[in-house]
Amino acid sequence: MLPSKRLTWGSLGIYALLFLGAVFLFYPFFYMLMNSVKPGPEILNSPNSLPRQLTFSGYRGVFEELNMVRLFRNSLILAISITVLNTFLSSLAAYAIAKIPFPGRDKLFGFMLATMMIPGVLFLIPTYVMIYNLGWVGKFHALIIPSAVSVYNIFLVRQFMTGIPDELLEAARLDGANELLVFLRIVLPLCRPALATVAILSFLGSWNDFLGPLLYLNRPETWTVQLGLYQFKTSIPGENLQELWAATTLITVPLVLVYFFLQDQFMRAFANVSLK
Amino acid sequence: MNETAGKTYLPVAAHGRPARLWELIRRHFWGYLFVAPWVILYTVFGLYPLLLSFYLTFFTYSFVQPENFIFVGLGNWIGGLIDPLFWKSLFNIFYNQSIFIVLKNGLGLLAALLLFKTVRFGKFFRTIYFMPVVVSIVVLMTIGDYIASPNGPLQKMLLSTGILDQAVFWKFNQWLPMPVLAIINTWKWFGMSMVILLAGLYSIDPQLYEAASIDGASGWEQFLNITLPQLRPQLFFLFVVDVINGLQMMTEVFTIGFDVYGGVYNQAITPVLYLYAQAFDRSNMGYASALGLLLALIIALLTVAQFKFFPSESR
Numbered sequence: 001m002l003p004s005k006r007l008t009w010g011s012l013g014i015y016a017l018l019f020l021g022a023v024f025l026f027y028p029f030f031y032m033l034m035n036s037v038k039p040g041p042e043i044l045n046s047p048n049s050l051p052r053q054l055t056f057s058g059y060r061g062v063f064e065e066l067n068m069v070r071l072f073r074n075s076l077i078l079a080i081s082i083t084v085l086n087t088f089l090s091s092l093a094a095y096a097i098a099k100i101p102f103p104g105r106d107k108l109f110g111f112m113l114a115t116m117m118i119p120g121v122l123f124l125i126p127t128y129v130m131i132y133n134l135g136w137v138g139k140f141h142a143l144i145i146p147s148a149v150s151v152y153n154i155f156l157v158r159q160f161m162t163g164i165p166d167e168l169l170e171a172a173r174l175d176g177a178n179e180l181l182v183f184l185r186i187v188l189p190l191c192r193p194a195l196a197t198v199a200i201l202s203f204l205g206s207w208n209d210f211l212g213p214l215l216y217l218n219r220p221e222t223w224t225v226q227l228g229l230y231q232f233k234t235s236i237p238g239e240n241l242q243e244l245w246a247a248t249t250l251i252t253v254p255l256v257l258v259y260f261f262l263q264d265q266f267m268r269a270f271a272n273v274s275l276k
Numbered sequence: 277m278n279e280t281a282g283k284t285y286l287p288v289a290a291h292g293r294p295a296r297l298w299e300l301i302r303r304h305f306w307g308y309l310f311v312a313p314w315v316i317l318y319t320v321f322g323l324y325p326l327l328l329s330f331y332l333t334f335f336t337y338s339f340v341q342p343e344n345f346i347f348v349g350l351g352n353w354i355g356g357l358i359d360p361l362f363w364k365s366l367f368n369i370f371y372n373q374s375i376f377i378v379l380k381n382g383l384g385l386l387a388a389l390l391l392f393k394t395v396r397f398g399k400f401f402r403t404i405y406f407m408p409v410v411v412s413i414v415v416l417m418t419i420g421d422y423i424a425s426p427n428g429p430l431q432k433m434l435l436s437t438g439i440l441d442q443a444v445f446w447k448f449n450q451w452l453p454m455p456v457l458a459i460i461n462t463w464k465w466f467g468m469s470m471v472i473l474l475a476g477l478y479s480i481d482p483q484l485y486e487a488a489s490i491d492g493a494s495g496w497e498q499f500l501n502i503t504l505p506q507l508r509p510q511l512f513f514l515f516v517v518d519v520i521n522g523l524q525m526m527t528e529v530f531t532i533g534f535d536v537y538g539g540v541y542n543q544a545i546t547p548v549l550y551l552y553a554q555a556f557d558r559s560n561m562g563y564a565s566a567l568g569l570l571l572a573l574i575i576a577l578l579t580v581a582q583f584k585f586f587p588s589e590s591r
Contacts, residue, residue: 014390015397021387022404025463028419029407031429035422047422048429089313102307103300112314115322117579119572121524121548125555125565126325126332132339146321149314179306208412210527215556226414230531233418244418252415259410263403270409271468273475 032252036245043241058242059250065240066247070221071228078140078213078224079206082147086202087195089149094157095183099169109158112151128215142216147206153198156272160194161187197269200262207255225251333566338559352566362567364542365550366574368454372546373522376458381514383462384469389503391470392477402474406467413464417531420460447533453544457528469514476510477503512586519578523571524548547571 035043036058038051062068096102097109127146136142164187172182188195213227223231229247232240259266267273301308333353336346356362387405391398408416423430426443434440446452480503488498504511526548529538536553538545547567555564 011393014393018387018390018394018397018401022401025404025408027429028416028423028463031423032419047427048432092310093314096307096310100304100307100310102304105307108311108315115318117520118326119520119524119575121551121568122329122572123322123325124548124551125561125568126329127321128555129328129332129337129561130321130325146317149317151314151318154314179310183310204410208414210412210414210531226412229418230414234533248415248418252411255410255412256407259407260403263406266410267402267406267471270406271471271475273472 029252029256032245032248036242036249038242038245040240040242043245055242056246058244058246061240061243062246062250066228066232066243068228068247068250071223071225074140074217074222075207075224075226078143079203081140081144082206083199083202085144085148086150086153087199090153090198091157091161091188091191091195092183093149094154094161095179095187097154098158098161099164099166099187100179112154116151116155124211131216137216138219138222140217140222143206143209143212147202150202153201156197157191157194160191164190193265193268196262196265200265200269204255329565329568332562333569335562337561339561340559348562352563353570355563356566356570361537361542361545361550362547362570365538365545365547368538368544369523369525369546372454372458372525373519375455376461376522377515377518379458379462380466380518381469381473381511384466384514385473385507387466387470388473388477389499391474402471405470408464409467411464413527414531416464417460417528420463421532424456424460447539447544448541450541450543453529453534453539457525457532457544460532461525461528472510472514473507476507480506508586512582515586516579516582519582520575523575523578526552 031048034051035047037054037056039053039055039057042052097105097112131137131142168186168190169182172186173179177185208226209224210226210230213222213224214230217223217227220231229244229251232247233244334347334349336344336348336352338344387401391402394401422428424446425431426445431440431443435443444452446456484502484506485498488502493501524547526546529544529546529549530536530552534544534549536549536557538549548571551564551567551571554560554567
């Protein structure tokens, strides 16, 4: 069961299996890329073979017909606002929970952890009723404000902050810094790895969100990339195939590139584990 | 601030609770200030909606005619319990999840074991395997839709190898949508199981294996008697999270192209999809709320059952 350093027939078999798995895993992305550079009729007639000629008409069409720039802008506005707000407010709360004693703190933290067990489906209807009655439907802040801080992120940052020695904070407090200054000048810079985790989760959560925009962003001017892609796919099925594949590729590639560079942080963020 | 606050005397009893509360807040100003955003936002967008949801289950309430707000008592709850479509959706999600959870964690475990044994290229494979986890559901379902379609590469391959004798329009079949969605979801999520289980494998004490080898235990025996029991915490975590998340699946069904009723035969309807249909297609907010609470109850019961019945030595 232990890894061996020698190259044997057994380990060759393992590599063969792993390689086969990688082919299966990557093929769908290859399929997407391949079809995004084919002309429309060729996608329809031979979707599974390599392109006979390369064309970028799909990509051109995406910018002309789909208003891709606007979709990206909307998604970025949402994702950046949520990431900045959530990272800041969650770590602020995490700092109080980890390092500032106040009456009721442990009870509050216990309550926070308990709220993580509540299935999200329970909030779907009443939150919609509420946001509808507030008149926020169609506006970005309908998505931004409820996501401005989250328990899971508070929890992650708090776990990290408990490792910061108290003496460091005490020294700053004795120099007359108030808690906000201690937080901004000393605690935040020390928490960079945890902040990266939280920022990745917030950004991806918002960027990949489908249900939220579907419910609250009903005007085409406010659509995000995910909603735009879905509407594009369902509005005229079978038509505009080259634009569809080009749009899918454009949405996916920047994300995957960021993932390749920050993969350790991504795995830590999603699976809450760190691997060698 | 804290130093001066420590020296101020407590307000006299005549001032009563408000004064004492004010004093408390003043003394622990920063702590309360820093948790205030969460407390306020969770009260408004968490606790209040939860209460509202429970309250709405006793009424018929529609957006189209908000004036028709009629008390129906337990009507929505009973209606949900005897609604054949709700039961159909529950059947579907259990059908889907039993395939998904086994495939996802089985393949995740297999990949983790293989990666654990490799010395070279481990990071390369890990990167590829985890990639679908970060890509959005809409994108993955768009690709999956075309890959699994009668014209797509998967069916073409199965046809040419003779496993299928004719193209399958799986979306219109009674039994196929749930397994197909489970397979596409496995492709998306098994990397998550792999990473968690791999971290678990690294944390197992190598001496356990050495001792077993000396005793002459075969690889398979070591897997059964050391690896699996040692991975118990990770497996337990994965199963609990998978059940909670999996039973709430809906975006996948929706974005792969089914309508809100899961197709003409409701072949792909799931509980949350049905709840969505009731709320936003039929505008039955009260009924949809009751369905949501019923589903949450089922999830809670299953979670409790897992805590009770999962082999628990090292949880």
